[in-house]
Amino acid sequence: MQWKSSLLAAVFAGLSLGAMAGTASAAGPTCKDGTIKVGAVSTITGPADFSEVPKATQAAFDAVNAAGGINGCKIDYTIADDKADPAVAAQAARDLIDNKEAVALVGSGSLLDCAVNSATYSRKKILSVQGLGVDAACFSSPNVAPVNVGPYTLSTAMAWYATNQLKSEKLCAFFIIIGGTREAYKKAIENWEKISGKKIHLIDLTLPFQGDLTPYVIKARDAGCDAVLTNQVEPQVVQLIKTVDAQKITGINWLFLAPGYTEQVASALADTRQPIYVGTEWEPFTEKSSAANAQWAADMQKAGRPLTAFSQGGYLAAQLFLKVVASIDGEVTRESVTKALHEMQPIANPLSGSAYVFGTAKVHSPMQATKVMKLEKGAWTVETPDWVVLPQAK
Amino acid sequence: MNALLTSAVAGLTAGGTYALLGVCAVFTYRLVAVVNFTGAAIGTAGTFVLIALYEAGFPIWPSVVAGIAAGTVVGVLIGYIMTRWFGEASASTKAAVTVALLVGIIAIGLRLTGGQHPHNMPELFPGSAFRMAGVEVTIASVLTIGLAALFTILADLFLNNTKVGLNLRALADRPMAAELLGIRVQLLSLLVWGMTGAFTTFALMIIAPQRSPNFMTLSLLAVPALAAALVGLFRSFWRTLAGGIVLGLVEGMASSVDSISQYRSAIPFLVVLAVLLWSQREARWDEAR
Numbered sequence: 001m002q003w004k005s006s007l008l009a010a011v012f013a014g015l016s017l018g019a020m021a022g023t024a025s026a027a028g029p030t031c032k033d034g035t036i037k038v039g040a041v042s043t044i045t046g047p048a049d050f051s052e053v054p055k056a057t058q059a060a061f062d063a064v065n066a067a068g069g070i071n072g073c074k075i076d077y078t079i080a081d082d083k084a085d086p087a088v089a090a091q092a093a094r095d096l097i098d099n100k101e102a103v104a105l106v107g108s109g110s111l112l113d114c115a116v117n118s119a120t121y122s123r124k125k126i127l128s129v130q131g132l133g134v135d136a137a138c139f140s141s142p143n144v145a146p147v148n149v150g151p152y153t154l155s156t157a158m159a160w161y162a163t164n165q166l167k168s169e170k171l172c173a174f175f176i177i178i179g180g181t182r183e184a185y186k187k188a189i190e191n192w193e194k195i196s197g198k199k200i201h202l203i204d205l206t207l208p209f210q211g212d213l214t215p216y217v218i219k220a221r222d223a224g225c226d227a228v229l230t231n232q233v234e235p236q237v238v239q240l241i242k243t244v245d246a247q248k249i250t251g252i253n254w255l256f257l258a259p260g261y262t263e264q265v266a267s268a269l270a271d272t273r274q275p276i277y278v279g280t281e282w283e284p285f286t287e288k289s290s291a292a293n294a295q296w297a298a299d300m301q302k303a304g305r306p307l308t309a310f311s312q313g314g315y316l317a318a319q320l321f322l323k324v325v326a327s328i329d330g331e332v333t334r335e336s337v338t339k340a341l342h343e344m345q346p347i348a349n350p351l352s353g354s355a356y357v358f359g360t361a362k363v364h365s366p367m368q369a370t371k372v373m374k375l376e377k378g379a380w381t382v383e384t385p386d387w388v389v390l391p392q393a394k
Numbered sequence: 395m396n397a398l399l400t401s402a403v404a405g406l407t408a409g410g411t412y413a414l415l416g417v418c419a420v421f422t423y424r425l426v427a428v429v430n431f432t433g434a435a436i437g438t439a440g441t442f443v444l445i446a447l448y449e450a451g452f453p454i455w456p457s458v459v460a461g462i463a464a465g466t467v468v469g470v471l472i473g474y475i476m477t478r479w480f481g482e483a484s485a486s487t488k489a490a491v492t493v494a495l496l497v498g499i500i501a502i503g504l505r506l507t508g509g510q511h512p513h514n515m516p517e518l519f520p521g522s523a524f525r526m527a528g529v530e531v532t533i534a535s536v537l538t539i540g541l542a543a544l545f546t547i548l549a550d551l552f553l554n555n556t557k558v559g560l561n562l563r564a565l566a567d568r569p570m571a572a573e574l575l576g577i578r579v580q581l582l583s584l585l586v587w588g589m590t591g592a593f594t595t596f597a598l599m600i601i602a603p604q605r606s607p608n609f610m611t612l613s614l615l616a617v618p619a620l621a622a623a624l625v626g627l628f629r630s631f632w633r634t635l636a637g638g639i640v641l642g643l644v645e646g647m648a649s650s651v652d653s654i655s656q657y658r659s660a661i662p663f664l665v666v667l668a669v670l671l672w673s674q675r676e677a678r679w680d681e682a683r
Contacts, residue, residue, distance in 0.1 A: 047610075049509055177656075206649070206656040210611040212408035212604065212642075215401045215649035218529055222400065235512040235606040242603055246522065247530045264511045268607070 027329045031073035036325065036332050039078045039096035040108040040131070041117065046084030050109035052306065053131040054079040056314030057107025059303035060322070070326055078102070084111045093117040097124050103337045107131035107317040109310065114138035115179070126334055127341050127358060131317040132281075132310060136184040145341075145364035147316045147356060148281040151181075151231055151257050155188035156195070157370045157390050158255045158279045162227040163196045165372075165384075166253050166277075170201040172225035174216060176232065177205050185231070195391055201225060207232070213243045220252065227253040234259055238268045245272055253277060261309060261373055261380065270378030277383065279370040282312045282351045286373075286380045292350035316351045323347050324358075353387030396527070397650050403529040405646015406639070407604060408618075410538030413638025414597045415615055416622030417545050418590050423628045424553065425586045427566040429489040431620070432472055433594050435499040435613035440465020440595030441602050442503065442609065445513045454516050462595050469591015470584050477583045481569060496613065503609035510608055517603045534600050539639065541597065546631040562586065621662035624669045641665060 029036075038061070040054040054077075061075040069075065078100055082089035089112055096102045097120070105121070109132035118141035121128055130138050133146025139153075149157065155173070162168040175185045182205060189200050202223045207216060207230065217240065220228050232240055237260040244254070253275045261278040263286070269276065283292040285307055296315050297307055305311055324340050324347075325332055346355035346366075353369025369387040373380045415434055422430045444461030448454060472495060480488050507513065519537055522530035553559040565572040565579055573579045598612060605612060618641055625637025641662060648658045 206658065208659050210606055210614060211659060214407050215404040215646045218400055218404045219650065234510055235608040238512040239606040246532050246604065268512045268514045
């Protein structure tokens with residue numbers, strides 16, 4: 001009889017295992033009314049236009065919806081324009097959270113969303129997978145984790161590249177300080193000093209947003225800098241290099257952050273012979289044939305969206321979010337999404353050099369890698385085919 | 395000391411710009427009695443016509459002519475608004491209207507020119523003229539200072555020694571009386587607006603390659619320019635010329651002193667404040683006498 005009861009037990013065990021497996025495959029994410037509501041707060045009108053970020057997120061969600069959604073749930077995506085106005089940004093976030101009942105914010109790209117709204121996000125227990133973190137608060141809030149490297153980590157990475165690969169001995173840094181970014185940039189340089197064991201030769205935190213740059217390039221030359229790192233944005237990158245050319249300065253490597261990496265900058269500086277390097281946030285978007293870009297480029301072209309760095313950010317945020325949602329068992333609510341993001345395992349994507357993880361840390365900057373581009377005769381070329389990954393940046 | 399001299403010379407480029415635009419502002423004020431905030435924006439509009447044509451592949455100099463023509467048209471257009479609807483308004487109302495117009499022009503300009511994206515600005519006068527204290531003084535900055543001086547001399551001669559100049563001064567001081575005397579107020583005003591439009595456009599075309607090539611930054615050159623004009627109390631061309639150049643030199647020097655360089659962009663405002671206080675002090679003395 002012994003063997004019979006054992007057999008019976010085994011059959012029962014097998015049956016219950018099967019039943020469990022059955023429930024597991026039948027589960028996965030579910031939703032009320034067949035939709036998952038998601039929002040983004042972005043600067044679309046005003047002094048800057050980051051709309052390409054959430055529009056790429058939208059395109060990625062549209063593609064999923066067209067294919068039937070996640071487990072039958074369609075994503076209902078709302079993009080709110082904060083007009084770079086703090087009052088409008090606060091209003092937009094509250095509308096998405098309270099009225100639209102968004103489960104998460106995905107693919108936001110804004111001048112001030114994080115600074116204005118991160119306290120609200122903490123209070124309402126909603127998380128933001130920021131498509132493009134711009135202001136310092138995006139990298140210092142518990143409820144925001146950007147999918148981009150960001151200006152501060154990128155500053156450290158570019159300084160690291162200058163000393164490690166360009167063999168710079170006298171690195172100088174010139175930063176434009178807007179709002180509360182002063183400490184973040186200083187910290188970025190301190191991090192580099194820790195990693196490299198070197199000292200910054202000259203740091204100037206007074207670079208003007210507008211005005212003549214001649215005194216500054218003269219200062220860099222007279223201080224004997226062999227590499228200059230700045231956080232200038234697009235038009236100022238052009239102005240700086242034109243001023244350097246007018247002053248006939250040679251022998252300095254010029255290092256910029258991701259905002260300088262555009263086709264317009266390349267064509268406006270086609271005539272210069274200055275060595276110009278920029279750090280990218282993701283796989284270089286100008287590398288049309290890169291395998292890492294293939295899926296993103298195909299999806300963007302299908303949606304009729306331009307192939308820009310901003311659109312990579314929005315697209316990446318969408319892909320990471322979709323994977324996290326797909327891992328949820330049961331109803332997709334703000335609580336379950338927050339829990340899933342807090343407990344997620346790092347997710348790799350070929351568009352970025354680091355795996356993305358949200359987690360429960362007080363501050364987040366999961367992306368720690370860049371690829372460096374060099375400007376040559378009006379075109380960007382990849383200088384580092386492998387990712388430049390920061391060694392223990394924290 | 396040497397570093398200070400070097401940074402002062404480095405500020406010369408900016409100084410020439412401020413002087414040139416400042417002298418244009420004084421010209422407009424003395425002839426049509428408007429404190430004009432749109433001066434640099436008018437020039438910027440013309441400059442972007444040049445950029446658009448150049449980027450479309452047209453040769454440089456015909457594009458320059460077209461750009462100046464466009465700047466003239468924008469100048470006349472703004473002049474038309476000012477004389478048609480605000481001819482009798484007080485000086486402060488007129489100034490406020492030009493501020494509103496400036497905001498409007500920047501908004502439209504940014505939209506039409508692709509926001510912050512930089513453009514390919516052709517250098518009309520490339521190269522450097524000479525080297526001083528370790529700084530290359532560019533042909534463009536020598537040219538701006540030269541043009542500012544030339545404009546100063548011409549404006550002085552024109553206003554003091556010609557009949558048209560006399561008529562224009564009458565027009566600015568007492569527009570109604572001038573009209574009753576048979577002076578063609580509207581036509582002369584538009585002429586002034588058109589002339590300054592053309593001139594500032596050409597000035598901006600020289601300056602633009604050395605500045606941040608987007609619509610807003612170029613338009614906002616109006617602020618230091620008006621500070622320079624205030625140094626001349628909106629009357630003296632020579633003092634405005636000197637004021638603009640000194641403003642540039644001070645800005646340049648400020649950037650070499652770490653403790654004050656972060657407040658560098660506030661310097662024009664400090665100059666405005668100082669001049670206003672100074673002029674108030676004179677008024678008080680006058681009262682006391």
